[in-house]
Amino acid sequence: MNWTVLAESAGALAQGLLVTVEVSLLALILALVLGVLIAVARVAPNATARRASTAYVEVLRNIPLLVQLFFLFFALPTLPLFPIKLDAFTCGVIALGVYSSAFVAEAIRSGIAGVARGQLEAALSSGMSYASAMRLVVLPQAIAKTIPPLGNTVLNLIKNSSLVSTVSVLDLIGTAQQAGAATFAYTTLYAGAALGYLVLTLPTAFGVNALEKRLNR
Amino acid sequence: MSWLFAPATLLFLAGGLGTTLLLAAIAITISLIAGILLALARLSPLGPVTWTATIYIEGMRALPVLLVIFFAYFALPGIIGIKLDPFAAGVIAMSAFTAALVAEIVRAGILAVPRGIREAAAASGLSGTQILRLIVLPIALGQMMPALVAQFVTLLKDTSLTAVIGILELTRRGQIVYSQPPFQPIPVFALIAVIYFSVNFGLSSIGRRLEARP
Numbered sequence: 001m002n003w004t005v006l007a008e009s010a011g012a013l014a015q016g017l018l019v020t021v022e023v024s025l026l027a028l029i030l031a032l033v034l035g036v037l038i039a040v041a042r043v044a045p046n047a048t049a050r051r052a053s054t055a056y057v058e059v060l061r062n063i064p065l066l067v068q069l070f071f072l073f074f075a076l077p078t079l080p081l082f083p084i085k086l087d088a089f090t091c092g093v094i095a096l097g098v099y100s101s102a103f104v105a106e107a108i109r110s111g112i113a114g115v116a117r118g119q120l121e122a123a124l125s126s127g128m129s130y131a132s133a134m135r136l137v138v139l140p141q142a143i144a145k146t147i148p149p150l151g152n153t154v155l156n157l158i159k160n161s162s163l164v165s166t167v168s169v170l171d172l173i174g175t176a177q178q179a180g181a182a183t184f185a186y187t188t189l190y191a192g193a194a195l196g197y198l199v200l201t202l203p204t205a206f207g208v209n210a211l212e213k214r215l216n217r
Numbered sequence: 218m219s220w221l222f223a224p225a226t227l228l229f230l231a232g233g234l235g236t237t238l239l240l241a242a243i244a245i246t247i248s249l250i251a252g253i254l255l256a257l258a259r260l261s262p263l264g265p266v267t268w269t270a271t272i273y274i275e276g277m278r279a280l281p282v283l284l285v286i287f288f289a290y291f292a293l294p295g296i297i298g299i300k301l302d303p304f305a306a307g308v309i310a311m312s313a314f315t316a317a318l319v320a321e322i323v324r325a326g327i328l329a330v331p332r333g334i335r336e337a338a339a340a341s342g343l344s345g346t347q348i349l350r351l352i353v354l355p356i357a358l359g360q361m362m363p364a365l366v367a368q369f370v371t372l373l374k375d376t377s378l379t380a381v382i383g384i385l386e387l388t389r390r391g392q393i394v395y396s397q398p399p400f401q402p403i404p405v406f407a408l409i410a411v412i413y414f415s416v417n418f419g420l421s422s423i424g425r426r427l428e429a430r431p
Contacts, residue, residue, distance in 0.1 A: 062417035063410045064377035075402035162281035166381050186292040194280055201279040
């Protein structure tokens, strides 16, 4: 460990941590909004909506996030008629949010599908209205089942936010990389960056576990 | 678009796909073996072994794979005193990272094997190692195939990140193609997206078929 470099870079790394949090939070909001819409479309009675949303999920899940990010950053500005020039930060948020929305949609869909049909039927036959059967019986169980995969998606989103450094955003990794190129104290700087990610991911994982236990009681 | 489908260009990109698949195949093999060993270590009755494995697994799972790749390429050579070329660093990073995730899948698979099966094997005179090797691991591996396949699809996508340390895999070669005349990234990205999609969708479909089997 190179303590001098660590002391000198601590401020920059903290700034990088803040950028990582910003990218992650904005992308998470985008992913949740899009993900819920896609999940609803995936269980819709309309076949076209189902097919379109399935295609959306499969295409996004099976192409590397880096390729999607590079497409937004390097390819969109070369569109022939209406070139779209977005800054690196915006590209990062959009790519990460849209990519993660496919996983959010799958988590929600599997949660709803995981509640046995008999539950809804039993609730209805015991005299509940459809709305209260959904609200009191199906959805509480679906949410409990959704928490583990959704929590995983959030953790992956935080970790995947590191890809914005490849289009020169100075997030945690970008900052470590920049300082490393100047000082060659890579081990120290990566340890600092790793600590930053642990500060974000470990409490998230802990929170998800606690929530899961609470909801499954 | 004839420039993109010129034999030399297609051959160049096919070589990139080859590198992507080779990197993924080597990393899958190493991470599968290391992952099983890590899972067994985490389940071991020896406290220090359990703790070492747990710290490794949880630590890796909490970090971005890009950080592990950068570490293997820029920091590891200084620590071990051996210069690593990008491909070797990529293999080390992808294997070390995926091993932690495979370990958790294997551990869950082993824990899901019913106690009775283990006890029946013990009662019929098999030793502890035999029970693990002949009974528990085969059953566990069968059950966790879908999760493993999903993990390997993630690994295949993550190999694209090794482009940033200069491995000439599919994504990096795509960048090289569009940085030359006629400088058109859109068709290049469309083509490599289709290639990644086909490979990963194919792999996922195999995984789903394994899942559908009783």
